Every structure is written in C-alpha cells, then in structure tokens.
Amino acid sequence: MSRTRTSDVLVIGGGIIGLVTAWRAAQRGFTTAVVDPEPGGGAAQVAAGMLAAVTELHYGEQTLLGLNLASARRYPDFAAELTDATGHDLGYRRCGTLAVALDADDRTHLRELHTLQRRSGLDSEWLSGRECRRLEPMLAPGVRGGLRVDGDHQIDPRRVAGALVAACERAGVVFHRTWAERLDVVRDRAAGVTTTGGTELGAGQVVLAAGSLSGRLAGVPDDVLPPVRPVKGQVLRLTVPKRYAPFLSRTVRAVVRGSQVYLVPRESGELVVGATSEELGWDTTVTAGGVYELLRDAHELVPGITELPLTETRAGLRPGSPDNAPLLGPTELAGLSLATGHYRNGVLLTPVTGDAMAHVLTTGELPDEARPFTPRRFGAAALTEQPA
Numbered sequence: 001m002s003r004t005r006t007s008d009v010l011v012i013g014g015g016i017i018g019l020v021t022a023w024r025a026a027q028r029g030f031t032t033a034v035v036d037p038e039p040g041g042g043a044a045q046v047a048a049g050m051l052a053a054v055t056e057l058h059y060g061e062q063t064l065l066g067l068n069l070a071s072a073r074r075y076p077d078f079a080a081e082l083t084d085a086t087g088h089d090l091g092y093r094r095c096g097t098l099a100v101a102l103d104a105d106d107r108t109h110l111r112e113l114h115t116l117q118r119r120s121g122l123d124s125e126w127l128s129g130r131e132c133r134r135l136e137p138m139l140a141p142g143v144r145g146g147l148r149v150d151g152d153h154q155i156d157p158r159r160v161a162g163a164l165v166a167a168c169e170r171a172g173v174v175f176h177r178t179w180a181e182r183l184d185v186v187r188d189r190a191a192g193v194t195t196t197g198g199t200e201l202g203a204g205q206v207v208l209a210a211g212s213l214s215g216r217l218a219g220v221p222d223d224v225l226p227p228v229r230p231v232k233g234q235v236l237r238l239t240v241p242k243r244y245a246p247f248l249s250r251t252v253r254a255v256v257r258g259s260q261v262y263l264v265p266r267e268s269g270e271l272v273v274g275a276t277s278e279e280l281g282w283d284t285t286v287t288a289g290g291v292y293e294l295l296r297d298a299h300e301l302v303p304g305i306t307e308l309p310l311t312e313t314r315a316g317l318r319p320g321s322p323d324n325a326p327l328l329g330p331t332e333l334a335g336l337s338l339a340t341g342h343y344r345n346g347v348l349l350t351p352v353t354g355d356a357m358a359h360v361l362t363t364g365e366l367p368d369e370a371r372p373f374t375p376r377r378f379g380a381a382a383l384t385e386q387p388a
C-alpha cells in the first residue's frame with residue numbers, strides 16, 4: 001500500500017460534474033485531484049445535451065426550475081470561458097426548442113405545460129400545427145400544435161467533457177486514473193480515498209461527484225450516503241447527410257404514448273434521438289425494444305428519419321434522486337461534500353454546480369441559490385419529520 005501527496009481537494013468522479021468542480025476549485029487556488037478511471041466519461045457520453053429548463057419543467061419542480069434557469073443564464077459565459085481556456089468548440093447551439101403534440105391527449109398535456117410555464121413567468125409561445133410545420137417542414141402532417149421555446153438551447157456533452165478534462169489539466173488538476181474503492185474517514189472526518197490499487201489519496205476536502213455510483217461508495221456512513229439511483233436512458237445517434245441539411249433547425253420533442261422523445265440536431269450533422277427512462281438498476285444493455293420505441297416515436301414526429309444512417313446506439317445511467325433535484329454541498333460528515341443526483345439535468349446544471357461547489361469549498365456553505373439542494377434535506381431527521 002502507498003500514500004500519495006495530499007491535495008487540498010479530491011473529487012471522486014470525473015464526469016462533467018466532477019470535472020467542473022475540480023476546474024473551479026483549481027481556479028480558486030486549491031491543489032486539486034480527480035480520481036476516475038476514465039475522466040470525461042460517464043453519462044455525458046450518452047446525453048443529448050438539451051439545455052431545456054423550460055420544456056422539461058414539471059409540476060412540483062419549481063424550486064429546481066430556479067436552479068435550472070440560473071444555470072441556463074450562465075451558459076453563454078461558461079461556454080465562452082471554457083472555449084477560451086482550451087480552444088475546444090463545444091457545439092453550443094442557441095437554436096431553441098419546439099415541443100409538439102401528435103394527438104388530442106398530447107395537446108392537452110402540452111396546453112397544461114404551457115399554463116405552468118406562463119404561471120412561472122417563462123417565455124413560451126403556442127403554435128398551431130401549420131405554424132409548427134412552417135418552422136420545421138420535416139414534421140409529420142399530423143402535428144396538432146406545439147410550444148415554441150426560443151430559450152431552450154443545446155450543447156454537445158462529449159465536447160464539454162473533453163474540454164473540461166483539458167481545462168482541468170491546464171489548471172493543474174492531477175488525474176488519478178483508477179477507481180476509488182472506499183472513502184477513508186479519520187477521527188470523524190473524510191480524509192481521502194483508497195483506490196482499487198491500494199493507494200491512499202489524502203485530501204483536506206473530498207467531493208463525491210460520481211453520478212449514479214455516488215450512492216454506493218464504501219466507507220461513507222449510512223446516514224451520509226446519498227440516496228442516488230441509476231435511471232437508464234437509451235439514446236440513438238443518426239447522421240444527416242449534407243444533401244438533407246437543414247433537416248431540423250432546432251430541437252424537436254414530444255410526449256408520445258406517455259414517453260418522452262426528442263430529436264437534437266447538431267451543426268456537425270449528428271442527430272441525437274432520446275431517450276428511454278428505465279428503472280433497471282445497473283443494466284446498460286441497448287435493447288431491440290428500446291431502439292424500436294425510440295425510432296417508432298421519432299418517426300411519428302419526423303417521418304424522414306428513416307432515410308438517415310443510424311450511427312450509434314448507447315445506454316447511460318442518469319443519477320436519479322428522490323425529488324429529481326441534485327444534492328449539493330456539505331454533508332454531516334466533516335470534510336465531505338456532495339455534487340451528485342443531477343438526474344435529467346446534469347448538462348444544464350454544470351455551470352451553476354461548478355460555481356456552487358467552488359463557493360462551498362471556499363466558505364463551507366452553499367450560495368443562496370443552491371441552498372434548497374443541500375443533501376441534509378434527506379437526512380434522518382428530515383425523513384422522520386411529520387407535518388404538524
């Protein structure tokens with residue numbers, strides 16, 4: 001067994017949430033390390049990268065909406081800063097989103113979403129089917145109406161992940177390309193991790209940012225272990241040949257037979273079609289049924305997709321939490337903070353998470369906008385509290 005140099009901050013997990021935390025920590029002057037066998041991997045390699053605070057609004061998630069909007073507002077500066085730091089093009093496309101309805105039930109659902117959006121002060125415009133097709137001529141003739149949301153954009157998460165690895169390297173972040181096997185706790189304080197190779201990595205502060213794996217790191221006390229579970233998403237990638245461009249000029253999405261389907265067109269010609277949502281534990285098998293349902297639903301929206309080459313099928317694991325919102329900030333174990341549980345919004349929430357975690361590491365507290373997302377909301381006391 002060997003012991004390596006202690007860093008000020010050790011981040012467990014090198015997905016985009018761990019990387020942005022490490023990058024911001026290094027920028028604040030902390031010596032910073034990341035432990036992950038494959039930095040830049042994880043859910044970002046599968047995600048479509050919709051920055052969809054408005055079209056992914058759900059009843060009961062108004063608090064999360066505030067954080068989503070705060071992060072969406074940061075995106076232009078965040079993307080520019082990351083590109084300046086690395087020279088990487090992130091595929092940030094301010095193209096807006098069109099959410100459409102195919103039948104009367106879908107239309108009712110979308111009208112309700114529109115009401116909720118307006119009540120929440122969000123910009124969203126109701127369009128007839130004809131107006132939808134004027135915007136996106138590839139849409140099926142049967143589209144019955146839709147919501148135009150010009151503020152919901154997209155970015156390429158694979159490029160973001162690659163750029164964050166480069167930005168971290170340039171900022172002096174050390175990468176330990178291995179698994180953290182367990183958290184080491186010394187005198188009631190998180191003191192680092194032991195890797196699968198038996199190396200002890202010491203740190204002044206530890207951040208657990210391992211996505212859906214965060215809920216099962218050995219050594220974390222039971223009452224501190226985040227209640228995070230994997231939620232499988234199967235995603236397809238197609239290619240739009242140049243002769244068909246522009247195939248779609250913005251993200252197009254719908255709820256078809258109760259399932260979300262979205263088509264995200266990149267400037268590169270890639271068309272991402274997602275996603276299933278499956279509670280199947282750690283399974284990441286791409287299934288015939290999953291691919292069939294996505295293609296069937298996407299085809300109902302945009303019949304022309306059957307002409308396109310299908311270039312990739314993949315499944316990833318969203319880190320789901322009990323209230324669909326992330327867990328950010330200090331835990332009841334001194335020295336251990338969390339940045340996990342981002343569920344459907346990991347890419348969108350990357351900028352605000354980086355800023356919030358830098359604040360946590362510097363001051364020991366969450367900034368005001370992130371306070372509702374303290375992991376302590378799921379603590380033993382909170383779970384046993386009864387309404388008066």
Ligand code: GLY
Pocket residue numbers: 050056233274275318343344345
């Ligand atoms: N935010 C899209 C998804 O999780 O499928």
